[in-house]
Amino acid sequence: xxxxxxxxxxxSLYYGDKKALNEITMDIPANKVTALIGxxxxxxxxxxxxxxxxxxLIPSVSITGKMLVEGVDIYDKNVDVVNxxxxxxxxxxxxxxxxKSIYExxxxxxxxxxxxxxxxxDEIVETSLRQAAIWDELKDRLDDSALGLSGGQQQRLCIARxxxxxxxxxLMDEPASALDPISTSKIEELVHQLKEQxxxxxxxxxxxxxxxxxxxTAFFYMGNLIEMGKTNSIFTKPVQKQTEDYITGRFx
Amino acid sequence: MNSESPIKKTFTQESLKxxxxxxxxxxxxxxxxxxxxxxxxxxxxxxxxxxxxxxLFSFGSDAKAKxxxxxxxxxxxxxxxxxxxxxxxxxxxxxxxxxxxxxxxxxxxTTKDLKPETYGSEPADDLKPEVxxxxxxxxxxxxxxxxxxxxxxxxxxxxxxxxxxxxxSEWVPVSxxxxxxxxxxxxxxLKVTIIAMLIAGPLAVLAALFTSCFASKRVKEIIKPIIEMxxxxxxxxxxxFALMVLASFFQDVFGYDSxxxxxxxxxxxxxxxxxxxxxxxxxxxxxxxxxxTEASLALGASKWQTAFFVVLPxxxxxxxAALLLGVGRVFGETMIALMATGNAALVSANPFESVRTFAxxxxxxxxxxxxxxxHYSVLFFIGSLLFIFSFALxxxxxxxVKGKLLKKFQGx
Numbered sequence: 001x002x003x004x005x006x007x008x009x010x011x012s013l014y015y016g017d018k019k020a021l022n023e024i025t026m027d028i029p030a031n032k033v034t035a036l037i038g039x040x041x042x043x044x045x046x047x048x049x050x051x052x053x054x055x056x057l058i059p060s061v062s063i064t065g066k067m068l069v070e071g072v073d074i075y076d077k078n079v080d081v082v083n084x085x086x087x088x089x090x091x092x093x094x095x096x097x098x099x100k101s102i103y104e105x106x107x108x109x110x111x112x113x114x115x116x117x118x119x120x121x122d123e124i125v126e127t128s129l130r131q132a133a134i135w136d137e138l139k140d141r142l143d144d145s146a147l148g149l150s151g152g153q154q155q156r157l158c159i160a161r162x163x164x165x166x167x168x169x170x171l172m173d174e175p176a177s178a179l180d181p182i183s184t185s186k187i188e189e190l191v192h193q194l195k196e197q198x199x200x201x202x203x204x205x206x207x208x209x210x211x212x213x214x215x216x217t218a219f220f221y222m223g224n225l226i227e228m229g230k231t232n233s234i235f236t237k238p239v240q241k242q243t244e245d246y247i248t249g250r251f252x
Numbered sequence: 253m254n255s256e257s258p259i260k261k262t263f264t265q266e267s268l269k270x271x272x273x274x275x276x277x278x279x280x281x282x283x284x285x286x287x288x289x290x291x292x293x294x295x296x297x298x299x300x301x302x303x304x305x306x307x308l309f310s311f312g313s314d315a316k317a318k319x320x321x322x323x324x325x326x327x328x329x330x331x332x333x334x335x336x337x338x339x340x341x342x343x344x345x346x347x348x349x350x351x352x353x354x355x356x357x358x359x360x361x362t363t364k365d366l367k368p369e370t371y372g373s374e375p376a377d378d379l380k381p382e383v384x385x386x387x388x389x390x391x392x393x394x395x396x397x398x399x400x401x402x403x404x405x406x407x408x409x410x411x412x413x414x415x416x417x418x419x420x421s422e423w424v425p426v427s428x429x430x431x432x433x434x435x436x437x438x439x440x441x442l443k444v445t446i447i448a449m450l451i452a453g454p455l456a457v458l459a460a461l462f463t464s465c466f467a468s469k470r471v472k473e474i475i476k477p478i479i480e481m482x483x484x485x486x487x488x489x490x491x492x493f494a495l496m497v498l499a500s501f502f503q504d505v506f507g508y509d510s511x512x513x514x515x516x517x518x519x520x521x522x523x524x525x526x527x528x529x530x531x532x533x534x535x536x537x538x539x540x541x542x543x544x545t546e547a548s549l550a551l552g553a554s555k556w557q558t559a560f561f562v563v564l565p566x567x568x569x570x571x572x573a574a575l576l577l578g579v580g581r582v583f584g585e586t587m588i589a590l591m592a593t594g595n596a597a598l599v600s601a602n603p604f605e606s607v608r609t610f611a612x613x614x615x616x617x618x619x620x621x622x623x624x625x626x627h628y629s630v631l632f633f634i635g636s637l638l639f640i641f642s643f644a645l646x647x648x649x650x651x652x653v654k655g656k657l658l659k660k661f662q663g664x
Binding site for chain 1: 541546551
């Protein structure tokens with residue numbers, strides 16, 4: 001694995017006294033799609049939220065270990081969490097567009113970063129929506145409320161919104177779990193296109209989705225990272241028995 | 253067939269038959285009755301209040317007669333006992349009744365003695381003439397020097413006259429020629445309301461924003477109950493505090509002349525309105541889905557930006573409702589107004605002048621007025637105005653929130 005984007009070293013996370021992540025150590029390659037799989041409650045979403053420090057919002061959480069993004073520990077005292085999140089975008093399981101117009105949803109990110117120029121904003125909105133492959137569907141209704149869109153459109157709008165702040169890394173927390181197969185395939189296609197420019201980490205419950213979209217796969221179980229490797233090898237000849245059992249559907 | 257049927261008998265017409273559940277039915281009816289009861293009560297209150305002000309709406313000579321009759325009987329309410337008509341329906345100031353009552357009362361010496369202000373009798377000619385007609389409009393701002401203006405001697409009294417005085421600034425309800433200028437009261441009420449809302453609105457909404465977006469859980473647990481406790485303060489206590497402490501304090505700071513004025517009253521009423529606005533805004537802000545906050549933070553927005561550009565706009569309908577409730581509270585607040593505003597019906601834009609509000613006027617004068625008097629009716633008319641105002645406010649809020657804000661923010 002060359003071009004390692006994120007290096008995780010002995011990262012443990014506690015909810016109060018309960019240990020939710022147990023000394024995770026892994027390398028996440030740049031400009032690839034890394035899938036995190038595992039049964040519910042295994043800590044994969046928690047781990048994903050560690051990467052842009054969304055877990056900071058939960059007061060009881062404490063974290064030990066290191067999370068190095070391009071060599072910088074994002075849990076360092078001198079790191080501003082806002083700057084991290086600008087560079088590490090996130091798409092949530094449940095699509096969550098703001099109760100604003102489609103245009104305003106996309107423009108929100110650039111605006112809070114101080115962009116005021118209307119033409120520049122227009123441009124960003126258009127490129128983001130194009131990147132998210134939703135421009136053609138939405139270009140005539142930019143002033144409509146985003147909440148009037150279908151679930152799949154909302155999710156792609158959220159992806160576009162994330163792209164609008166030009167992040168480096170995109171975290172996706174089961175982005176297609178609530179969508180129908182057609183929307184899902186659109187999102188997967190989108191993930192495929194986006195990895196050219198972005199490092200993508202995707203949490204999924206769907207084995208096929210992991211197999212289809214990712215280059216690398218990490219299997220989590222009970223807060224431990226059991227196995228990580230190229231998606232091909234994980235799905236064809238997993239090293240660990242647990243991984244094999246999970247992938248073949250014997251538990252989880 | 254027959255041998256199979258017992259197994260398949262799970263679903264039969266019989267077992268699926270509609271059941272009548274009496275207790276549930278009764279409970280449901282009872283609950284709905286209670287729900288409608290509150291509407292009925294509001295309606296009845298309005299009817300009653302408005303009914304008492306009805307005499308004001310009967311124009312012409314009948315009304316005049318009635319007014320006089322009421323005025324006469326008013327000074328000695330016990331006298332109803334002597335008159336059979338009055339005894340039967342003392343509250344009905346219908347025209348017939350008035351005619352019945354009138355002959356005994358006016359024109360007699362007692363009437364003159366008791367209340368020289370009864371118009372229609374001789375003394376009225378000397379004293380009253382300046383009230384109706386053009387005169388009052390000239391001396392709008394000089395409530396004291398009314399007696400001297402005497403010009404038009406107009407014996408056409410009653411509601412016409414009362415109505416004409418409504419649009420003047422003089423509130424002189426007890427006089428030989430009473431004037432019920434609502435302008436001063438209206439301006440006073442608006443002044444206090446605006447001052448109170450300018451203070452309470454931002455304070456309460458920002459405090460709510462702080463507790464829901466910035467404060468830690470522990471701080472929130474402390475702040476919220478304390479602010480809400482303020483709502484439990486009797487307004488007479490707040491009024492007393494304003495009267496004794498705030499008034500002197502602000503006089504030292506601003507150096508105004510009248511110690512009790514719109515500003516002091518406004519500040520005190522803000523204290524009463526803050527907990528209401530705070531509580532409802534806080535609920536509205538807390539109800540904003542966490543996913544919005546997360547989405548915003550994940551885009552690299554700071555907490556501050558998230559609070560102001562995402563959470564606050566999303567909670568706007570609720571905050572708007574909270575502000576309107578605050579306005580309603582201030583508008584109808586009686587005790588604080590009575591104690592802290594100075595109770596002088598002046599027409600002036602100066603926030604440091606004494607004012608008299610609608611509610612305080614009712615509170616102060618209702619116990620001193622005579623039953624069925626014009627003054628009495630006017631007070632109830634003011635009550636109706638207050639009612640209509642808050643009703644309109646709520647209706648506007650409802651339609652505005654439903655029609656515009658929700659559309660804007662939820663895209664429905």
